[in-house]
Amino acid sequence: MHAKIMSRSLNLKLLSAIVVFGIWEIAGRIPISYGFPTFFESMVALFSMLIDGTLLQAYMDTLRPLVVGILISAFLGIALGLWIGLSNWFDWLVSPIFIIMQAAPLAALIPLLVMVYGIGLTSKVFVVCIMAMPVIVLNTAGAVRNTPINLKEMAASFLGTDKDIILRVIIPSASPIIFSGLRLGTSAGFIGAILAELKITPTGVGDIITFSRSIADYPSMYAAIFSIILLAVCFLNLLEIIERTLFRGNVRGYVSD
Amino acid sequence: MEIAVSTRNISKTYPGNVEALRDLSLEFPRGQLTSLLGPSGCGKTTLLKIISGLLEPTSGEVEVNGKPVTGPGPDRAFVFQDFALLPWADVLRNVAFGLELRGVPVSEREDIAQQHIKNVGLDGFEKSFPHELSGGMRQRVGLARALAVESEVLLMDEPFSAVDEQTRRKFQEDLLGLVERENKTFIFVTHSIEEAVYVSDQIAILLPRPSRVHEILRPENLRTKGVSDIRRDPEYLDTVDRIWASLRSYVE
Ligand SMILES: Nc1ncnc2c1ncn2[C@@H]1O[C@H](COP(=O)(O)OP(=O)(O)OP(=O)(O)O)[C@@H](O)[C@H]1O
Ligand SMILES: [Mg+2]
Numbered sequence: 001m002h003a004k005i006m007s008r009s010l011n012l013k014l015l016s017a018i019v020v021f022g023i024w025e026i027a028g029r030i031p032i033s034y035g036f037p038t039f040f041e042s043m044v045a046l047f048s049m050l051i052d053g054t055l056l057q058a059y060m061d062t063l064r065p066l067v068v069g070i071l072i073s074a075f076l077g078i079a080l081g082l083w084i085g086l087s088n089w090f091d092w093l094v095s096p097i098f099i100i101m102q103a104a105p106l107a108a109l110i111p112l113l114v115m116v117y118g119i120g121l122t123s124k125v126f127v128v129c130i131m132a133m134p135v136i137v138l139n140t141a142g143a144v145r146n147t148p149i150n151l152k153e154m155a156a157s158f159l160g161t162d163k164d165i166i167l168r169v170i171i172p173s174a175s176p177i178i179f180s181g182l183r184l185g186t187s188a189g190f191i192g193a194i195l196a197e198l199k200i201t202p203t204g205v206g207d208i209i210t211f212s213r214s215i216a217d218y219p220s221m222y223a224a225i226f227s228i229i230l231l232a233v234c235f236l237n238l239l240e241i242i243e244r245t246l247f248r249g250n251v252r253g254y255v256s257d
Numbered sequence: 258m259e260i261a262v263s264t265r266n267i268s269k270t271y272p273g274n275v276e277a278l279r280d281l282s283l284e285f286p287r288g289q290l291t292s293l294l295g296p297s298g299c300g301k302t303t304l305l306k307i308i309s310g311l312l313e314p315t316s317g318e319v320e321v322n323g324k325p326v327t328g329p330g331p332d333r334a335f336v337f338q339d340f341a342l343l344p345w346a347d348v349l350r351n352v353a354f355g356l357e358l359r360g361v362p363v364s365e366r367e368d369i370a371q372q373h374i375k376n377v378g379l380d381g382f383e384k385s386f387p388h389e390l391s392g393g394m395r396q397r398v399g400l401a402r403a404l405a406v407e408s409e410v411l412l413m414d415e416p417f418s419a420v421d422e423q424t425r426r427k428f429q430e431d432l433l434g435l436v437e438r439e440n441k442t443f444i445f446v447t448h449s450i451e452e453a454v455y456v457s458d459q460i461a462i463l464l465p466r467p468s469r470v471h472e473i474l475r476p477e478n479l480r481t482k483g484v485s486d487i488r489r490d491p492e493y494l495d496t497v498d499r500i501w502a503s504l505r506s507y508v509e
Contacts, residue, residue, distance in 0.1 A: 154341035157309050157329045158355040158406065168357075172345050247345060 045219035061204030066193035069128025081140025102134035131192030139181025143174030261287035267317035279467035290443035292453035295463030334408035393420035
């Protein structure tokens with residue numbers, strides 16, 4: 001039954017991909033704009049960049065701040081979120097920072113980051129974190145705070161310690177929302193990584209985008225954008241698999257009482 | 258008659274000035290079953306939570322075996338009115354959860370849980386998740402979980418409310434057997450007058466909020482009757498009538 005549901009969702013994903021690519025191809029052929037290549041042209045550009053190694057080289061540069069930033073955001077974000085959700089004074093102290101971070105216009109912060117941390121890796125990691133962390137922290141904190149009281153009471157009445165209650169009740173109960181925060185955070189992190197390359201120093205995939213636009217090589221530009229979206233989708237699917245293996249109960253639906 | 262649990266002058270006012278209990282005193286004899294009977298919202302769950310140590314009374318004391326209660330302890334187990342099952346855990350893990358929290362090794366606690374799953378008639382559902390069970394089945398999981406930890410005092414908050422009438426009668430008989438066989442103290446909340454008279458050694462009738470004990474009834478000779486004769490006994494019928502007479506003024 002399980003495998004069937006999974007394969008159906010896979011089929012749906014494939015179908016929607018085909019529809020999107022088809023529309024892209026048609027839009028490119030009309031063409032809706034001089035600068036908009038067809039799907040086919042973009043794929044040709046993608047493969048030629050794959051074969052001559054430019055893309056691989058570019059991803060080596062792009063992935064470093066991205067992976068570092070997302071790892072920091074995930075671990076630190078979940079830890080901070082747990083703490084905020086469990087402690088009122090820490091919530092009072094720290095939550096506003098993330099709420100501001102979530103609302104702040106990133107483009108305005110980038111010059112400030114560059115001034116303090118220069119144009120290297122640190123600034124880029126910061127951009128990824130600013131994009132990815134708030135939603136992870138705030139989702140985690142909210143989910144922890146909303147753990148059903150009756151489950152916490154039940155665990156306490158059967159002599160659960162605070163540690164038991166956190167590990168065996170609060171975290172499993174919060175895990176679906178924590179994971180949805182991770183998914184949103186990761187997507188935002190991808191945006192952050194590219195944004196950093198466009199606004200700080202053009203390296204990696206951001207460089208391909210900037211450069212191919214400047215020489216009007218639109219197929220390559222769209223190929224680069226496409227590849228980053230593809231990577232993000234793969235990454236999100238990986239997260240889903242991790243969630244399914246870590247918290248088997250999560251996919252089984254919930255009862256309210 | 259030895260007293261296992263005693264509550265003295267318990268008052269509980271919830272935030273927002275909701276006065277649930279006022280100056281309630283009640284003693285629970287060891288090895289017997291005491292029912293709490295009273296209108297909805299009168300504070301029965303509140304009293305159980307105070308005895309369990311989950312809630313602190315605004316004033317008054319609770320003693321279990323002569324020792325004041327300061328928090329949950331291994332001598333008490335709770336059957337929750339809303340079942341409180343872990344939705345992400347299967348029946349086996351839910352039933353074994355009390356033992357898990359006490360650090361009992363996996364294989365041992367699963368053996369014990371298995372036995373209790375069988376006793377409540379959920380054989381074959383070990384691997385099911387709560388959302389796959391009916392309300393009555395979920396309730397039995399909560400019951401099995403509390404029985405599995407072998408506590409001296411069982412706090413049962415409407416433990417049979419969601420099971421069907423046949424199962425309910427069977428559980429009532431099983432409960433009588435349990436009271437007789439084991440020297441456990443049962444504190445049993447129910448809305449059913451008949452159920453209270455059938456299973457209880459002592460029935461405490463509570464008043465509407467703020468609650469005190471209005472009356473304590475002790476059916477004397479029902480215990481000596483066979484489980485199937487109780488419902489025909491004159492004392493049973495009289496007691497049911499008396500309780501109804503005292504409660505009806507609150508519904509009229
Ligand atoms: N956490 C709470 N905060 C505020 N008021 C509460 C809280 N819990 C219960 N109450 C109030 O205390 C009163 C007693 O509640 P309690 O749950 O003990 O009733 P009960 O006798 O168990 O009712 P029922 O038979 O319907 O289960 C109710 O009026 C309820 O509104
Ligand atoms: Mg209640």
